[in-house]
Amino acid sequence: MAGSFLGPFIQGAFLFTAAGRLDLPxxxxxxxxxxxxxxxxxxxxxxxxxxxxxxxxxxxxKKDAKAWDRKLLPVFALFGLYIIPVAMGLDVGRYHWSNLGLWATVLGTLLFTLGWTVITWAMLVNTHFETTVRIQTDRNHKVVTTGPYAFVRHPGYLGAALWALGSPLIVGSAYGLIPAAITVSILLIRTHLEDETLRAELPGYTDYAQRVRYRLLPGIW
Structure with a gap:
């Protein structure tokens, strides 16, 4: 829990250190x-x-977490939580490579808010929304089909992609979208691997996947 509260302060430290200034509304x-x-x-x-x-x-x-996820998770955290703020700070604060207009701040705030809304909704209905990918046999792991899971199979990753893309837009940083895009790419890989794991190892997931056809975006994937 403490990490959740400290997260914005750590991101702020990276952002403003990279920017070299504090006067960035x-x-x-x-x-x-x-x-x-x-x-x-x-x-x-x-x-x-x-x-x-x-x-x-x-x-x-969690010793039974998938080995591939133990490798992907730190890379996701590195880009999503640290490299994005550093890129934003270097862009809009230190080197002024770009300065997107107010429209970007509005759009970014909407994407960020929508992303965290989806993440929070998923966490409220899914007691198995753990940090790492594993089959939670110790917790009577079951398929969740309610809330956002009625629309896509991995709403948490959808929400994370939205906040990753929304973050640099809020600040007005075009170059911050580069590590944001890499973050989304990591999420796509993780979505694919987790989906294959659940299909193979979690009873009932294959039937659920036939009913809810899309992993992240309805009508697309």
């Missing part, structure tokens, strides 16, 4: 929106699904 907006949503997410999940927070916080202890 849209960067402060990004951090404010990040803190509000991360705080709200933790509070809502703590009130409705507190067991999940404990399991997510103990992800390093």
């Amino acid at each position: 849209r960067a402060w907006l990004f951090l404010a929106v990040s803190f509000i949503w991360m705080f709200g997410n933790v509070v809502l999940v703590a009130l409705t699904n507190p067991e999940l927070l404990n399991h997510r916080g103990e992800w390093k202890k």
Whole structure:
């Protein structure tokens, strides 16, 4: 839980250090929106699904997590939580490579908000929304079909992709979209691998996949 609260401050430290200045209103907006949503997410999940927070916080202890996910997860965190803020800071604060207009801030805030809404919704209905990919036999792992899972099979990754793309837009950074795109690519790989794992190892998932055809985007994939 502490990590969720510290996340925006750590991102802010990377962003402003890279920028070399503090007078960046849209960067402060990004951090404010990040803190509000991360705080709200933790509070809502703590009130409705507190067991999940404990399991997510103990992800390093999950010895049965898939080996490929133990490799992908740090790369995702590196790009999503650190390289994106550094790129944004270098772009809009230090070198002024780009300066997207107000439209980008509005669009980015909408994408970020939608992304965290989807993530939070998924966490509220799915008690198996752990940090790493594994078949949770110790927790009576079952297929979840309600909430956002009625529309796509991996709504958490959809939400993460939206906040990754929305973050640099809030700040007005075009170059921040480069690591954001890499982050989304990592999410696509993780989605594919997790989906194959669940099809092979989780009873009932294949039938669910036949009913809910799309992994991330209805009508596309």
